[in-house]
Amino acid sequence: MSKSPNKKTKSFTTGVATLAAPAHAAPVPVRDRTLRFNGRWNYSPAPEAHTDIKVRPRYDLFIDGKFVRPSSGKYFPSINPATEKQLAEIAQGNAADVDKAVKAARRAYEKTWGQMPGRERGKYLYRIARLLQEKIRDLAVLESLDGGKTIRESRNVDLPLVAAHFFYHAGWADKLDYAFPGRRPRPLGVAGQIIPWNFPLLMAAWKLAPALACGNTCVLKPAETTSITAMHLAEIFAEAGLPDGVVNIVSGFGDAGAALVNHPDIDKLAFTGSTEVGKLIARSVAGTRKKLTLELGGKAANIICEDAPIDQAIEGIIQGIYFNQGHVCCAGSRLFVQESVVEPVIRRLRNRLSVLRVGDPLDKNTDIGAINSREQLDRIEEMVASGKKEGAELFQPSCKLPARGYYYAPSFFTGVTDSHRIAQEEIFGPVLSVMTFRTPEEALERANNTPYGLSAGIWTDKGSKVFQLATQLRAGVVWAETYNKFDPASPFGGYKESGFGREGGKQGLLAYLKFE
Amino acid sequence: MTRQAPSFGRVDQIMVEERAATFTKRSIKAESKLEGLRLVFSMLDLTTLEGRDTPGKVMTLCHKAMHPAPERYGVGPVAAVCVYPNLVRPAKAFLRGSTVHVAAVATYFPSGQSSLKTKLEDTKVALEAGADEIDMVIDRAAFLRGEYGKVHDEIAAVKQLCGAVHLKVILETGELVTYDNVRAASMLAMQAGGDFIKTSTGKVSPAATLPVTLVMLDAIREFFFATGIRIGMKPAGGIRTAKQALQYLVMVNETLGDDWLTPEMFRLGASTLANDILLQIAKCIDGRYQSGDYFSLP
Numbered sequence: 001m002s003k004s005p006n007k008k009t010k011s012f013t014t015g016v017a018t019l020a021a022p023a024h025a026a027p028v029p030v031r032d033r034t035l036r037f038n039g040r041w042n043y044s045p046a047p048e049a050h051t052d053i054k055v056r057p058r059y060d061l062f063i064d065g066k067f068v069r070p071s072s073g074k075y076f077p078s079i080n081p082a083t084e085k086q087l088a089e090i091a092q093g094n095a096a097d098v099d100k101a102v103k104a105a106r107r108a109y110e111k112t113w114g115q116m117p118g119r120e121r122g123k124y125l126y127r128i129a130r131l132l133q134e135k136i137r138d139l140a141v142l143e144s145l146d147g148g149k150t151i152r153e154s155r156n157v158d159l160p161l162v163a164a165h166f167f168y169h170a171g172w173a174d175k176l177d178y179a180f181p182g183r184r185p186r187p188l189g190v191a192g193q194i195i196p197w198n199f200p201l202l203m204a205a206w207k208l209a210p211a212l213a214c215g216n217t218c219v220l221k222p223a224e225t226t227s228i229t230a231m232h233l234a235e236i237f238a239e240a241g242l243p244d245g246v247v248n249i250v251s252g253f254g255d256a257g258a259a260l261v262n263h264p265d266i267d268k269l270a271f272t273g274s275t276e277v278g279k280l281i282a283r284s285v286a287g288t289r290k291k292l293t294l295e296l297g298g299k300a301a302n303i304i305c306e307d308a309p310i311d312q313a314i315e316g317i318i319q320g321i322y323f324n325q326g327h328v329c330c331a332g333s334r335l336f337v338q339e340s341v342v343e344p345v346i347r348r349l350r351n352r353l354s355v356l357r358v359g360d361p362l363d364k365n366t367d368i369g370a371i372n373s374r375e376q377l378d379r380i381e382e383m384v385a386s387g388k389k390e391g392a393e394l395f396q397p398s399c400k401l402p403a404r405g406y407y408y409a410p411s412f413f414t415g416v417t418d419s420h421r422i423a424q425e426e427i428f429g430p431v432l433s434v435m436t437f438r439t440p441e442e443a444l445e446r447a448n449n450t451p452y453g454l455s456a457g458i459w460t461d462k463g464s465k466v467f468q469l470a471t472q473l474r475a476g477v478v479w480a481e482t483y484n485k486f487d488p489a490s491p492f493g494g495y496k497e498s499g500f501g502r503e504g505g506k507q508g509l510l511a512y513l514k515f516e
Numbered sequence: 517m518t519r520q521a522p523s524f525g526r527v528d529q530i531m532v533e534e535r536a537a538t539f540t541k542r543s544i545k546a547e548s549k550l551e552g553l554r555l556v557f558s559m560l561d562l563t564t565l566e567g568r569d570t571p572g573k574v575m576t577l578c579h580k581a582m583h584p585a586p587e588r589y590g591v592g593p594v595a596a597v598c599v600y601p602n603l604v605r606p607a608k609a610f611l612r613g614s615t616v617h618v619a620a621v622a623t624y625f626p627s628g629q630s631s632l633k634t635k636l637e638d639t640k641v642a643l644e645a646g647a648d649e650i651d652m653v654i655d656r657a658a659f660l661r662g663e664y665g666k667v668h669d670e671i672a673a674v675k676q677l678c679g680a681v682h683l684k685v686i687l688e689t690g691e692l693v694t695y696d697n698v699r700a701a702s703m704l705a706m707q708a709g710g711d712f713i714k715t716s717t718g719k720v721s722p723a724a725t726l727p728v729t730l731v732m733l734d735a736i737r738e739f740f741f742a743t744g745i746r747i748g749m750k751p752a753g754g755i756r757t758a759k760q761a762l763q764y765l766v767m768v769n770e771t772l773g774d775d776w777l778t779p780e781m782f783r784l785g786a787s788t789l790a791n792d793i794l795l796q797i798a799k800c801i802d803g804r805y806q807s808g809d810y811f812s813l814p
Contacts, residue, residue: 027744035737040774041552041765046543152541311734312531347741355770364543461526481528 037354046364048151050141058089059227061097061251062234064104065244070252071096078228081148081370082361082405090227093252095259098219101248102263105190105217108245113217114187118174125170125213127240132163135236139229143201144361146228148370148406149324151362161486162205165504168488169209172509176214179506185513187215188291189267192260194281196273197223197372198327198428204230206503207270208247209488214512216268219248221260223273225373227251258284266290268512272329275426275452275497293501293511295329295493297426298454300475301447302332302483305440306340308459312481314348317432320457320483322356322410325371326430329498330455332483334423335412335434336443342436346414349434353410354397368430371406380408380429387413387422392433418446426452440469448474453495457483476502524703525738527695527731536726539767549762550800555777556761557584557793560594561619561750561785562814565626565718571606574599578610580814585794589801594790595779596649600625601638604645619649619684623674626688626717628653632670639677649682650674653717656691659701667701668708675709684750684783685710689728690720698728702735712748718785723753726763733771746775752785758796761789790814 058075060067075089093101108114113121132139139162140155149158176185191211195203200222211218222230234249250256261269261284268291271281275296285292302320304313320332337345361369371377388394392413401407412432416423423433437443447456456475458466466480476494479485486492491502501511544552562581564573574597581594596617599607607618620642623635639650652674658666675683685705689698705713713732716723729751736747749768755761761784768776776782791811799805 033741033744036774040777044546044548046545309526309528312528315531315535
């Protein structure tokens with residue numbers, strides 16, 4: 001044999017460097033059994049080209065098919081959270097503008113949209129869906145600029161789902177009579193819709209597509225930090241020839257939202273946002289004829305059983321809590337891990353966090369973009385400080401955050417109990433609370449021990465256990481062996497303080513229909 | 517040295533495929549592209565495994581392995597050439613004085629459908645001819661019948677024969693079909709003494725895929741955490757383009773990290789891939805694509 005006896009330490013030169021890592025050396029002692037991610041091979045910046053996509057210096061209100069100045073004459077700045085620079089000025093709508101919008105919507109409901117046969121409405125919705133699909137890249141870039149979410153997610157998740165929602169509901173428009181056998185569905189009238197900043201276009205689509213398919217007209221109020229794409233959506237409605245007044249978009253602050261909630265000529269209110277505001281809205285609407293659906297906060301349990309495929313469960317945890325910087329109402333923010341697998345789960349989670357790339361949302365390789373606003377970043381920092389103060393142990397990978405912009409490293413807490421604030425309150429950021437359990441019964445009891453009930457996740461290799469747990473979890477959506485999967489055909493909504501009513505699927509249509 | 521791996525563990529098909537797909541979404545540009553291409557080139561096992569292979573053909577391959585492209589492209593030699601046992605001796609002769617290893621397939625490659633005695637004899641032929649590395653196949657028939665002990669013992673016997681010579685264990689994942697099987701076979705191969713685990717012979721389709729490789733990398737990590745031994749990985753077959761090769765590199769980079777980003781711990785088995793990588797390297801340096809005729813055939 002021509003083997004040299006000292007082969008184990010022999011090195012050889014490659015095109016890159018001289019490497020001498022004997023594969024078959026003695027076992028690495030336990031304390032050194034770590035993986036290293038120090039960037040032996042780094043990725044160069046890969047920014048999405050966007051010079052061809054124009055952000056206008058100023059955005060007006062969209063009322064009765066036209067872009068109009070706000071009656072206050074005031075505009076407020078919209079900040080790019082990745083750079084802290086002003087992107088554009090947004091019209092500050094007030095009660096007078098809301099009133100104009102509601103009147104336009106009422107006219108459109110009575111004269112055009114409410115009278116139109118379903119198949120005609122469907123044609124408009126299909127046209128909108130096709131236009132959205134054509135403009136996915138442009139809208140994705142705008143969404144990332146305005147909200148700080150990564151281009152990877154806005155282009156691959158948000159925008160395709162936006163188009164899918166319009167396609168899906170376009171299909172319902174002429175089939176409503178068959179959807180509810182023996183009953184005659186009729187539209188409600190004018191819908192007031194208030195949406196959050198975490199998925200600006202997607203939430204607009206979730207609200208507008210079913211309302212329009214069912215024959216209602218809409219007044220939509222986007223969140224103040226993310227109004228830009230809503231106005232580009234308005235342009236698409238205009239391009240699709242949607243009759244004037246069918247959709248009206250009024251940007252502004254809470255006072256505009258309150259004016260919409262309290263407007264006497266609204267038949268239906270749909271709100272997605274915080275539980276706190278949701279409760280205020282429920283109080284205002286009480287005793288009126290207005291129908292209401294609320295999609296509010298959450299503190300979802302993601303349950304990892306000992307028989308789960310661990311490496312894939314790790315991916316589920318990542319998707320569950322770090323998707324969209326954790327700005328997700330159904331985020332899997334409470335992780336329950338069975339005690340027998342805690343060590344491998346934590347170890348893998350640490351490794352996995354070390355390869356998440358935090359930074360410029362427009363870089364195609366960025367996994368975690370910018371936190372939506374200074375205010376939200378403060379909230380996250382305050383919650384993390386409370387976690388530390390209450391004795392939980394924080395892990396953050398050593399990642400370099402950009403000097404400017406609102407960023408937060410992906411983080412998780414161990415040593416958390418059910419009574420920690422970080423286990424009870426919604427953080428709405430990339431911060432996970434890890435807790436342990438001994439039996440599935442215990443996991444179930446603790447998962448349900450929350451005022452919320454929006455979503456939950458289960459990880460086990462046993463199908464029987466999935467069904468057993470899923471039927472007893474009090475959450476509107478339960479994912480098994482996956483997390484944060486959305487589809488227009490699948491209804492979404494909460495239990496308890498996570499709200500009521502469903503969006504998506506046949507169930508979602510009920511929120512915009514009455515029966516004669 | 518005791519090698520005690522934990523239980524095989526399970527794999528979720530949908531999630532593993534979803535995760536594997538994320539590695540194809542990384543955008544590798546500019547400096548990182550050139551660096552990645554050079555690194556991946558240094559990890560190649562330039563392979564010829566045909567019935568018609570002759571010393572002449574092997575000489576061509578060996579020369580390509582040592583001098584792949586004009587010097588200005590800064591491409592070093594590949595890690596190894598991979599040939600049948602019969603051709604180890606000429607390959608060793610051609611490669612004398614270079615850093616390129618000679619790997620030989622053995623153990624009744626590619627089917628493994630023979631007696632252990634024959635398999636060991638086959639391995640011995642390659643070793644005596646001076647092979648630096650042995651690529652063995654597992655007994656898939658035994659594996660699928662649940663005779664894990666037999667699979668294990670055969671690998672252990674071959675490793676014993678190999679001694680310090682590097683042993684790569686080919687699972688032939690295209691015949692194992694399920695990810696659970698791939699994971700179990702990976703664990704068996706590592707426990708039994710393999711230094712590397714390798715996806716495929718290249719004779720069965722599908723050969724290497726990203727999800728299969730991910731399952732094997734996950735198994736390697738688990739084995740490392742449990743035993744402290746770093747096992748190498750070699751996807752082989754079906755990797756034809758530089759773009760695909762970079763996707764594999766991204767996967768290693770983001771799962772096992774720096775310690776596996778070396779030719780000692782990660783290899784790619786391929787034949788046509790080499791020239792596509794060279795073509796891309798030339799593009800990075802010269803700023804334009806060249807005709808394939810400017811690159812010698814392996």
